Amino acid sequence: MSVVVVGAGLAGLTAATELTAHGFEVTVLEARDRVGGRTHGIEVLPGSWVDAGAAYLGGRHTALTGLMAGLGLKTTPTTVGGGSRFALRGGEETRSGRFPPLSAVALGEMFDALEELTGGVRADAPWSSEDAGRLDRRTAAEWAAETLRHPDARLFFPLFLGEMMAADPADVSVLHMAFYLRSGGGIRYLNAFEGGAQEYRIDGGAHRLCGLLAAGLGGRVRLDEPVRAIHQDDDGVEVVTPAATVRARAVVVAVPPLLADAIDFRPGLPVARSGGRTAPGCAVKVHLVYPSPAWREQGLSGWSVSAEGPLLSTVDDSPADGAAGVLTGFVTGREAHRFAALPAGEQRAAAFAQAERLFPGLSQPLAFHVTDWVHEEYSRGCYAALLGPGDWLLLGPNLSTPHRRVHWAGTETSTEFFGLMEGAVRSGHRAAAEIKEAHDWRSIHV
């Protein structure tokens, strides 16, 4: 019994591996010349890799840690001691911990309001939440304008949302924001490094996950084969790429919603995979490579938060052996679009200048890498698709409903840990389980 998996990211390769182990004849069609999807490694020095895409995990990410254990991958803690740098109102300042120099009471009121929102949505079916209609119509920006009174909360809210979900508040519905925060384990868990969703990185880089899964699948994974069409008839499915047509009994489409909608489905989908306001997650990740993590000598952790871009936050991603100092910068939300539109030289100058202001005395970087996920042809955004007003009520009920022989995977099809690697792995397991259940009996005949 044959299955085609579209997309060699974490979700697709998880499903492909599970189906192969179960005896299915699997072909994975990947559009890019690499596997990994929104996980991607950059080798900043020989043998030293940084995560250009998804990077973090926490203890509750049990499907991911289970997968890692099977592949022999280990976690590495993200904790780095030292002071933080903040540039929230004009000049830069140093604080001993990670708490920003803003009114704690104002931020507390903001988190209270967010907590109330997240507590009111159904994690398993946000579109069926009691207040779903109202929450789906408004943007997070409208909510903030009505709810947040204190200037510190108004300043911090877009930074928080950028950090949590790579979203500009104007791009997401209140329902999507509340659902996302809840799906990830709640605002505290999703926000926290220690004891939260950013507790660990994957030793050697998150890209190793898909690299190892693909190695296990061998020749079943075909690169440079973007899927253009999926046509079903009574007997099976034809999956069409510019190079070939592959016939199968079932298909797993494991690509983000905006990309799934670019595929020509026949018969057509009853409901599209993305809605009228669905937008790419707005993240550009920047890596500045220095000879050493010199900020540590000044008692700084490398952590910073700035109200002005491009580097809205930075974190120390230096290799453990101290071979270099790597400062990772997150450019999210509206700033991601602005930064992505700059010529390379201006991106470089702006990032260098800001890093120098945040961490005075840094030498010139040895290398500079920009990973623009917003315009990445075969991702269309990162961390995950942003659902705008109207989208959840339209798309939610069909989020993971198979279209005859076509099954759906990808982190956006998981109501658990939506947008995270954990959601991707869970969706891969779910899609594999659906196919095993729906098609297993045919394996006797085919």
Added chain:
Amino acid sequence: MNADALADLYRRILENPEVAADSDFFAVGGDSLLATRVLSAIARTSGVELQFDDLLDAPTPGALAKKIASLA
């Protein structure tokens, strides 16, 4: 707010029933985000606006009650 009321508040925010008057907020599950929610609740109840560093200085319900009393 006295130490008992603050311990109740910690329990509610931390979702941890094991909080006593001498429990350190950061040792029983508290972090900076949850700290802000304790401080906003104190501001609502007692009208005292504490800073994050106040909770670092006085992380137990007992010590925090004294700090609030000194400022009220």
